[in-house]
Amino acid sequence: xxxxxxxxxxxxFAAITTNNxxxxxxxxMCSFLAVSKDLKSSLGLGVAVIFVSTFTAPxxxxxxxxxxxxxxxxxxxxxxxxxxxxxxxxIIEMIIERVSTLLYLTLGIFLPLITVNCAIFGCVLFLVIxxxxxxxxxxxxxxxxxxxxxxxxxxxxxxxxxxxKSKVIAELEGPGIALIITGIxxxxxxxxxxxxKIN
Amino acid sequence: MSAGPVKGVAALxxxxxxxxxxIGQILGICSALAVTNLVKNTLVMCLGLIFTLMMSCFTVSLxxxxxxxxxxxxxxxxxxxxxxIVIKIILDAYLPEISNELGPYVGLIITNCIVMGRTEGxxxxxxxxxxxxxxxxxxxxxxxxxxxxxxxxxPLGLGTFFGMQLLPxxxxxxxxxxxxxxxxxxxxxxxxxxxxxxxxEGKR
Numbered sequence: 001x002x003x004x005x006x007x008x009x010x011x012x013f014a015a016i017t018t019n020n021x022x023x024x025x026x027x028x029m030c031s032f033l034a035v036s037k038d039l040k041s042s043l044g045l046g047v048a049v050i051f052v053s054t055f056t057a058p059x060x061x062x063x064x065x066x067x068x069x070x071x072x073x074x075x076x077x078x079x080x081x082x083x084x085x086x087x088x089x090x091i092i093e094m095i096i097e098r099v100s101t102l103l104y105l106t107l108g109i110f111l112p113l114i115t116v117n118c119a120i121f122g123c124v125l126f127l128v129i130x131x132x133x134x135x136x137x138x139x140x141x142x143x144x145x146x147x148x149x150x151x152x153x154x155x156x157x158x159x160x161x162x163x164x165k166s167k168v169i170a171e172l173e174g175p176g177i178a179l180i181i182t183g184i185x186x187x188x189x190x191x192x193x194x195x196x197k198i199n
Numbered sequence: 200m201s202a203g204p205v206k207g208v209a210a211l212x213x214x215x216x217x218x219x220x221x222i223g224q225i226l227g228i229c230s231a232l233a234v235t236n237l238v239k240n241t242l243v244m245c246l247g248l249i250f251t252l253m254m255s256c257f258t259v260s261l262x263x264x265x266x267x268x269x270x271x272x273x274x275x276x277x278x279x280x281x282x283x284i285v286i287k288i289i290l291d292a293y294l295p296e297i298s299n300e301l302g303p304y305v306g307l308i309i310t311n312c313i314v315m316g317r318t319e320g321x322x323x324x325x326x327x328x329x330x331x332x333x334x335x336x337x338x339x340x341x342x343x344x345x346x347x348x349x350x351x352x353x354p355l356g357l358g359t360f361f362g363m364q365l366l367p368x369x370x371x372x373x374x375x376x377x378x379x380x381x382x383x384x385x386x387x388x389x390x391x392x393x394x395x396x397x398x399x400e401g402k403r
Contacts, residue, residue, distance in 0.1 A: 125307070176387045
């Protein structure tokens with residue numbers, strides 16, 4: 001099927017479930033494991049990722065299709081994407097700092113982390129490789145961010161409960177057990193396959 | 200890094216085992232999970248990462264006295280991105296199929312935390328010679344984790360090794376091993392073994 005004819009809404013749901021950027025593409029694992037110890041900061045980071053990916057996806061689509069392709073500079077894509085993401089997070093951080101201290105404390109502190117979050121960068125690379133249209137790239141950015149936030153919130157919830165109630169083998173504590181839980185979550189998400197498919 | 204300035208070959212060696220970036224610091228596991236279902240792709244990825252680490256550590260170390268403190272992160276990312284573009288162009292030219300299969304993961308070397316971790320944590324404060332060794336060490340340490348995992352996943356999942364038939368054709372393929380969840384399980388098990396081994400070594 002022609003990828004450009006898929007409805008953006010389908011892409012949005014597929015990005016959350018069957019093509020979850022964390023559970024099927026393993027992107028954004030570093031901050032996922034480091035932050036998921038605590039539900040509150042996981043949610044903060046999750047919201048920040050949704051926000052940034054929703055905006056950087058269409059911005060980078062514009063940069064790629066309206067700037068790089070016409071001038072034949074596709075090979076510079078990585079540098080341009082990184083600069084767009086870094087500049088965007090920097091500007092948003094400054095705006096948030098001015099507008100609301102509360103929002104800055106909950107969301108702003110995560111923004112510098114996001115510049116090098118592979119989920120954001122990977123999402124941009126996917127939308128170029130899969131040749132999405134502009135609307136589809138907005139939907140994909142939003143969906144990928146939401147899927148990531150969902151996964152990190154779920155893992156944080158499980159980890160906080162587990163710490164109180166269960167005994168974990170000493171060698172598996174920390175990242176080891178988190179990886180196993182994520183694996184089980186990824187298996188559960190395979191249950192979604194067949195509902196929607198985008199690649 | 201809490202340890203004092205480590206120089207020369209010692210900088211390379213510690214990355215292989217004691218401070219292995221994947222096992223010890225849990226860095227760079229995005230690609231560790233994604234590419235390890237085929238040995239060939241893993242090998243290409245490892246070589247790419249070793250090259251990027253080596254060159255960007257060297258470059259950042261050379262520039263360390265010129266880079267203003269406030270913008271050092273973005274400069275580091277740009278240096279890394281430049282080398283990754285080189286890798287991408289080489290792969291596209293000589294190994295187009297692999298480049299296609301790896302898809303976005305070649306580009307994702309840029310956001311691989313190992314590279315940023317080494318340039319920020321070591322190359323910014325050390326001489327170019329040491330920085331190169333440190334970079335190579337981190338790259339090899341990464342490969343030492345990825346290659347064994349891929350060597351388990353590919354034969355069990357597809358019955359092949361490096362694309363060649365390894366197990367008899369009537370081998371029941373463990374489809375599980377090449378899809379996403381097993382990546383998590385394989386890495387977790389690997390970390391478990393290494394930590395258990397380290398613990399038993401410590402007791403002796």
